[in-house]
Amino acid sequence: MIEHCWQLSLRDWAHMLGYGGHFSTKSRHYSTTLGAMRAARARHRLDEARAHEGLPPLPPGPIARVGSWQVIGTGYRTLAEETWAETIRSA
Template sequence: MIETCWHLSEAYPSFRLRDWAHMLGYGGHFSTKSRRYSTTLGAMRADRAQHRADEARAFHGLPPLPEGPVDKVGSWHVIGTGYKFSSEETWAETIREQRRHPRTA
C-alpha cells in the first residue's frame, strides 16, 4: 500500500500522497474526533481509566467503587506552617537526634 501511494503521487501530485505514504495515504487525524457519529477521545480515556481502576481494585481484593459522580478537590489552601508550641519543636528535635544516632542491639 505504501508503494501504491508513491506511484499515485506521481499521477496526482496535488494530493501529496508521498508525504503521507507511511500512513497509507491518509493525511487526516489518526482517530475520530466526531461528537455525533462516533465516540470521542475523552470518552475513551475515561472508560479506559475506569476499567484500569476496576482491575486494580479487583487485584487487591477491594470492592468496586460506587457508581455516580466523584467529588474532586479543586484547590489547596495553606492553613499554617511551623510548630505551634515549643514542646512540638522539642519532640521533633528528639526524633531527629534518635534517627541521627540509632541504637544498636
C-alpha cells in the same frame, strides 16, 4: 503530492494530504468523545486495581479527584505552640 510521498517511502502518510483536522478528531454525533473513552478506561483500571487488592468495585458515578494542593502551614510558629503540641503528644 501523493506520488512524491510514495517516492519518499511515506506511503503510510499519503492519505493524510489535504486533511486539515487532527488525525484523531472524531465527530461527537458519530462516535464517543476521547474524554469519555479516557474516563471509562480510568474507571476500568481503578476497578482492576481494587480487585487486585481484594476490594469491591466502586459504585457507578463520577470519581472525585483532587485537582490541586496548597500549603496551609509549615511547622510551629512559636515556642509556645511547640510546647503545647509536645504536651498533647506525651499525654
